[in-house]
Amino acid sequence: MSHDPHCIFCKIVAGQIPSRKVYEDEDIFAFHDIAPWAPVHFLLIPKLHIPSMAQLAPEHERLMGKMMVLAPKLALEQGCKPYPEGGFRVLANTGLEGGQEVHHLHVHVMGGPRPWLKG
Ligand code: AMP
Numbered sequence: 001m002s003h004d005p006h007c008i009f010c011k012i013v014a015g016q017i018p019s020r021k022v023y024e025d026e027d028i029f030a031f032h033d034i035a036p037w038a039p040v041h042f043l044l045i046p047k048l049h050i051p052s053m054a055q056l057a058p059e060h061e062r063l064m065g066k067m068m069v070l071a072p073k074l075a076l077e078q079g080c081k082p083y084p085e086g087g088f089r090v091l092a093n094t095g096l097e098g099g100q101e102v103h104h105l106h107v108h109v110m111g112g113p114r115p116w117l118k119g
Helices: 008-013 058-077
Strands: 021-024 028-032 040-046 088-091 107-111
Touching: 008 028, 008 040, 021 058, 028 058, 040 058, 058 088, 058 107
Parallel strands: none
Antiparallel strands: 021 028, 028 040, 040 107, 088 107
């Protein structure tokens, strides 16, 4: 399924639920987390509905590589200071025991001055 009409993040990609957009291209959407843990906290998601990292297959290598290469660029644009003094955290909760609440693959990118609310 490339799009799940019941998925909150598919609805964000489609513009049916508002979000504070950070980035968009043909494959990827990024938006600020609604409940940030850190001064910078946004989510990077594929537009394709992939429930979690557990469903990744070889055909997703290019897409996931693109997301990982985008993360540092967007982190800096959003106000994270450069490595090594600054930096950021990348997190992909996967499954219930992995702490995943929204079942559309997403990568949290968090950064900015500490302390953070969590983590
Ligand atoms: P996870 O626990 O990894 O599934 O995280 C899901 C994240 O999505 C949480 O950090 C939520 O705050 C965030 N979230 C849920 N709904 C929205 C929304 N409508 N807009 C932005 N972020 C959201």
